[in-house]
Amino acid sequence: MTAETLALFPDSARIDDTGSLVVGGCNVRRTADQFGTPLYLYDGETLDRAVEAYRTALSRCYPGAAQIAYAAKAWLCSASARWIAAKGIGLDVVSGGELAIALHGGVPADHIHFHGNNKSDRELAQALDAGVGRIVVDHPDELARLDELAIACGRRQAIWLRVNPDVDTDTHHHTQTGHAASKFGLSLRDGTAEAVALDALRRAGVELAGLHCHIGSQLRDAEPLAVAAQRLLDLAARLRDATGWQPAELSTGGGWAVAYTAEQLADLPPVETYVARVSEAVVQRCRQHGLALPRLVLEPGRSLVARAGVAVYTVGAVKPAGDVTYAFVDGGLADNPRHALYGATYTALLANRRGDAARQRVHVAGPYCETGDVLIEDIELPPLVPGDLLAVPVSGAYQLSMASNYNAALRPAVVWLEDGQATLVQRRETLDDLLRRDLV
Known part of the structure; x- marks a missing residue:
């Protein structure tokens, strides 16, 4: 792993003596053991610094009054709404659902733009x-x-x-x-x-x-x-x-x-x-x-929250197929459709141990019944084994907000990391959640 790759992760990210990724003072391997995968992690320190970067730039560059209004479509839940309210910034919503979540999270109505x-x-x-x-x-x-x-x-x-x-x-x-x-x-x-x-x-x-x-x-x-x-x-x-x-x-x-x-x-x-x-x-x-x-x-939107988020997946099989090798993980198209939709590019690192110096070129792909269910194409990683964790940086925007139940997938848990504390802010969906809307 290079320093350039680590720079894509939240401000608090580091590699500990065992080779494990640490974010917000929390060991990602232990956090994944506690909450399961796929798992989305948000670093409170990085979120706060992103807001301050905008505030500082506006105070230096614009002589009049100014406001930051976060675009909720990038990522919104009750916890992020509470963070927005605490930071005193505005919020843009684009649906009645987003408005309801914002109000539930304590964003003052007069700070909201519909x-x-x-x-x-x-x-x-x-x-x-x-x-x-x-x-x-x-x-x-x-x-x-x-x-x-x-x-x-x-x-x-x-x-x-x-x-x-x-x-x-x-x-x-x-x-x-x-x-x-x-x-x-x-x-x-x-x-x-x-x-x-x-x-x-x-x-x-x-x-x-x-x-x-x-x-x-x-x-x-x-x-x-x-x-x-x-x-x-x-x-x-x-x-x-x-x-x-x-x-x-x-x-x-x-x-x-x-x-x-x-x-x-x-x-x-x-x-x-x-x-x-x-x-x-x-x-x-x-x-x-x-x-x-x-x-x-x-x-x-994206520029406030994307880098604060990390997606964590567990590796299943590693499978040669023709001219490529697939590293299968337990998430993909259902929690992050951006590669399929936009051709979005990502990188990843081995998060649970120190990898070998040797490298293997793989496609990181998910379990869903679509050929397009690929998260990352043609990435060099250490040789992977089942049970390894892959951490994908810059996962804080337009992933959870676009997540679906395709193939009846359960949407992932979300954990807020700060000062060594890991707080579950959205639980993983259950099979009961999938059936709750069915009436007959």
């Missing part, structure tokens, strides 16, 4: 009843429905408009969300965004507090984010000229990249690069248009 491109009336009513801080309107029909619902319950709901800034990004096409043909947001190109903003300003049930965009994920170049911010402020200037309105808040979304492999880590710009460029773009454009600086809202 996103989504197809909210139902039930979800809008749920958000109004809870008193969420902002509802992010995606299309004209939603604006009309929300206005009617808000008036009916005697509220004037603060909203943002999600604007499609028509910005292309160099990332996987499934995670590009700001181009002209995206399903998200109100088009700048055809004038819809401006027309809906003018409509919102005339309505009694909503208060237009700001503008929002999100252009994609795993972004390593801050320039498209800066361009998107500039285009939103150009829209704001036109609205100011027409009505006198100015945005109190401007959200440029999230999407900053994380490294999943040592090669990616070598050329990953730091968070401050992203924050500095977006801040500069906002300040310059506001100065150019004579706009007051809005509160700048950044919405990191």
Whole structure:
């Protein structure tokens, strides 16, 4: 194992004298013995440091008010919601389910932004009843429905408009969300965004507090984010000229990249690069248009939680097959579909013992009935034997939130590690859980 690989793991990670991985002061082998595998571990220290990195960057780079709002879709449970509440940051949700978990975990409703491109009336009513801080309107029909619902319950709901800034990004096409043909947001190109903003300003049930965009994920170049911010402020200037309105808040979304492999880590710009460029773009454009600086809202998800998470699997058989050798583990597609969905790359290390100097090239694959059930392709590892543990770093985002019961798999347990304490925050599913919804 190289130092570069260990750098992908949580800040607290180290290798002890026996060759075992330690995270959060807890021996991973003993933790796996206690809670079983597949197992997801989250390091509290790394989570806290990620928030502080954003706070520090904003305080250095942006002269106005600013807010961090965590994107819940990356990973949300009651424990992470409690952590969010304790850190005093905002939270973005995209469904009634995420809203319910956030509230159950103690996130103040007025810190919550409700996103989504197809909210139902039930979800809008749920958000109004809870008193969420902002509802992010995606299309004209939603604006009309929300206005009617808000008036009916005697509220004037603060909203943002999600604007499609028509910005292309160099990332996987499934995670590009700001181009002209995206399903998200109100088009700048055809004038819809401006027309809906003018409509919102005339309505009694909503208060237009700001503008929002999100252009994609795993972004390593801050320039498209800066361009998107500039285009939103150009829209704001036109609205100011027409009505006198100015945005109190401007959200440029999230999407900053994380490294999943040592090669990616070598050329990953730091968070401050992203924050500095977006801040500069906002300040310059506001100065150019004579706009007051809005509160700048950044919405990191993956870049807050991914590196804090480690997935731990137990090795079963090691099986040669033609030109490749498979190392089978007890998880895969059901708890992490990202390789199958996006071609996502990962690395792994032997977590329970010191490996031999010799190396074996393997595909790490799961037990599920899909040829695509592969976690890692063509990785060099020490020769593995049944019962070994493999730890996969950067597993904290978009794995548990995408996990399924495919092949009636039981979703894994989740353990929070901090100061030598291992706390079970989500138990492993049971067979009874699988059957609980069945009525006949």
